[in-house]
Amino acid sequence: MTAPISEQLNADELLESGQRKMEWARQHMPIMGSLRESFEADQPFAGERIGMAMHVEAKTAILAEVLAAGGAEVAITGCNPLSTHDDVSVALDAVDGVTSYAKRGVDDKEYYEAMEAVIDHEPTITVDDGGDLVFAIHEDYPELIDTIIGGCEETTTGVHRLRAMDDDDALEYPMFAVNDTPMKRLFDNIHGTGESSLASIAMTTNLSWAGKDVVVSGFGYCGKGVARKASGQNANVIVTEVDPRRALEAHMEGFDVMPMDEAAAEGDVFITTTGNRDVIVEKHFEEMSDGVLLANAGHFDVEIDLEALEANAQRTYEARDGLQAYEMPDGRRLNVLAEGRLVNLAAPVSMGHPVEVMDQSFGVQAVCAREIIQNGDQYEAGVHNVPDELDREVAEIKLEAEGIEMDSLTGTQEEYMDSWQHGT
Ligand code: NAI
Numbered sequence: 001m002t003a004p005i006s007e008q009l010n011a012d013e014l015l016e017s018g019q020r021k022m023e024w025a026r027q028h029m030p031i032m033g034s035l036r037e038s039f040e041a042d043q044p045f046a047g048e049r050i051g052m053a054m055h056v057e058a059k060t061a062i063l064a065e066v067l068a069a070g071g072a073e074v075a076i077t078g079c080n081p082l083s084t085h086d087d088v089s090v091a092l093d094a095v096d097g098v099t100s101y102a103k104r105g106v107d108d109k110e111y112y113e114a115m116e117a118v119i120d121h122e123p124t125i126t127v128d129d130g131g132d133l134v135f136a137i138h139e140d141y142p143e144l145i146d147t148i149i150g151g152c153e154e155t156t157t158g159v160h161r162l163r164a165m166d167d168d169d170a171l172e173y174p175m176f177a178v179n180d181t182p183m184k185r186l187f188d189n190i191h192g193t194g195e196s197s198l199a200s201i202a203m204t205t206n207l208s209w210a211g212k213d214v215v216v217s218g219f220g221y222c223g224k225g226v227a228r229k230a231s232g233q234n235a236n237v238i239v240t241e242v243d244p245r246r247a248l249e250a251h252m253e254g255f256d257v258m259p260m261d262e263a264a265a266e267g268d269v270f271i272t273t274t275g276n277r278d279v280i281v282e283k284h285f286e287e288m289s290d291g292v293l294l295a296n297a298g299h300f301d302v303e304i305d306l307e308a309l310e311a312n313a314q315r316t317y318e319a320r321d322g323l324q325a326y327e328m329p330d331g332r333r334l335n336v337l338a339e340g341r342l343v344n345l346a347a348p349v350s351m352g353h354p355v356e357v358m359d360q361s362f363g364v365q366a367v368c369a370r371e372i373i374q375n376g377d378q379y380e381a382g383v384h385n386v387p388d389e390l391d392r393e394v395a396e397i398k399l400e401a402e403g404i405e406m407d408s409l410t411g412t413q414e415e416y417m418d419s420w421q422h423g424t
Contacts, residue, residue: 002321002348004104006086018058018091022065025058028355030401031363031394032062039070044370046071051123053115053133054154055083055345056102059358061092063127066366068097075121077114078102079129082338082346112136119144125372126151127365130299131158138165138172150174150372150379152365156189156221157275157299159383166382174379176368178361181391183398185221188361192353194225196344197271197297198233203349204322204337205293209233215240215267217260218274219250222297226271227255238263240279260284269293271343272303282308290332295343304340322347363394 009017026033039045050072054060060076068074074097078084084104093100099121101114115136122144126133134151137144150173153159159179165171178184198209214235216227227237227250239250240260251257258266264284268291272279275298282305296303310316313326313334325333338346345352352358367390372379399406409417416422 004086006104009087011090014087014090015094018061018085018087018089019094021058021085021088022061022091025062025355025358029059029062029359029362031359031397032066032366034397034401035363035366036066036069039066039366039370043071044373045125048125048149048373049073049075049121049123050125050127050369051118051121051133052076052127053079053118054127054129055079055352056089056092056100057083057085057345057352058088059352059355059362061088061095063362063365064092064098064100065095066362067127067369068095070370072097072125072369073121074098075118075123076100076102077118078104078106078111079132080341080346081106081108081111082341083350083352116140122147124149125369127154127369128152128158129154131161134158134162134165134171134175138170142172145172148173149376150176152176152178152368152372154184154361154365155179155299156185160275162383171383172381174372174376174381175383176371176386177383178364178368178386181364181386183364183391183394184361188353188357189221190225190228192225192357192361193222193273193297193344194227194229196350196353197226197273197295198229200344200347200350201269201271201293201295201337204320204343204347205335206320207293209235209269212236212268213238213266214269214271215260215263216255217241217270217272217279217303218276218298219243219246219255220273220275222273226273226297228253230271231255235269238266261287264288267292270295270304272296273298274303275299277302278305279303281305282312285309285312285328285334288332288334291335293335293337294340295337296340297343299342301340301342304336306336306340309334309336322349360394360398363397364391367393 084102089100089102101117159177212235214230215238217240219239231237238256241247247257264287314329316326319325324336
């Protein structure tokens with residue numbers, strides 16, 4: 001196994017490496033650049049403390065530094081034990097106004113200690129990816145809730161968790177569902193997850209997509225991206241689903257659709273993107289061919305039942321960096337990437353989504369944080385959709401940066417679209 005970067009480099013080298021990664025990301029994040037300019041001028045977060053639990057890599061670091069440039073005191077940790085880039089964490093910690101507690105390869109205890117260290121800053125705004133920070137505050141630090149103005153959630157699973165809390169009247173401050181905006185979900189979940197998951201799998205295994213049977217579980221936003229891009233690289237894609245409309249959608253897009261009980265015997269590569277648990281379980285392992293690859297792109301590491309795989313294997317060994325082989329009693333080898341955690345972020349070679357995609361997602365995060373400060377008192381405790389004008393603002397900055405112009409509605413068109421009297 002290659003040693004982690006924190007053991008390969010000394011402190012100065014780590015700092016320099018992280019700073020270089022951040023500089024590259026910064027160069028390709030025009031939305032964050034534009035927001036940085038306005039935040040530096042207006043200082044919307046002066047006197048505020050922002051607590052963040054996110055994948056700490058270069059793009060997230062740019063979000064944190066932009067919030068700090070707007071006057072915030074930022075404390076950040078990871079939202080996954082394997083997704084932190086230690087060099088970026090060191091570089092981020094050196095940014096004025098930011099403290100980073102994130103470290104790669106932490107155990108459960110260290111993971112939650114780092115989260116508590118963030119909470120010790122007594123945040124007035126929280127920015128989460130997966131909901132662990134909001135959950136920890138509600139469970140263990142309810143006394144902080146009165147001073148928290150609001151927060152933002154990045155991913156589908158986190159929004160799902162927050163809506164469940166809200167349904168139980170257990171969510172005690174307002175949270176924006178950043179994930180659900182067009183500027184996030186139509187780009188980050190689809191293109192980001194598609195491109196970066198396939199890239200991470202290819203880099204980890206050095207194997208080709210062409211001619212492979214690739215089983216994609218879940219045909220939601222992430223699954224669509226993975227399926228389409230695998231197909232674009234000449235794989236034969238099989239989709240498994242539990243929602244009849246999404247199963248039909250996959251069928252109409254030309255993919256084979258079947259239950260996992262059948263797909264298990266067909267696939268060369270399995271990629272789960274459901275946000276659910278126990279999607280690939282013991283009975284499926286029994287059907288799989290020798291050499292299959294198993295990867296998860298959903299938020300938590302519960303989609304593939306690794307406990308059952310481990311219990312059934314006669315031996316397990318690291319076949320490559322980030323790839324664990326489980327040898328079954330009949331000699332078949334099933335290969336799991338990144339311990340079943342988000343493959344595009346947790347595999348040793350992974351860098352997460354492309355920079356341009358995260359510029360959009362984090363643009364929405366940044367304007368939501370600004371909205372919490374400017375209009376926080378208008379939002380009650382609970383989950384809120386991001387106001388459409390904020391999402392449009394981010395899209396307009398991006399179009400301008402890309403030099404793309406578009407049409408706008410004429411007065412007559414606006415009046416026509418708003419009226420119900422016009423007919424045949
Ligand atoms: P989504 O809700 O749009 O899609 C999930 C799909 O999985 C749905 O169509 C659902 O019917 C299906 N599904 C649920 N249980 C299933 C089962 N047992 N078998 C087959 N299909 C099943 O959600 P989205 O946005 O695609 O997100 C999926 C997961 O990916 C979430 O955990 C989310 O947090 C995570 N995510 C990961 C990213 C990454 O970088 N890897 C980026 C964005 C989201």
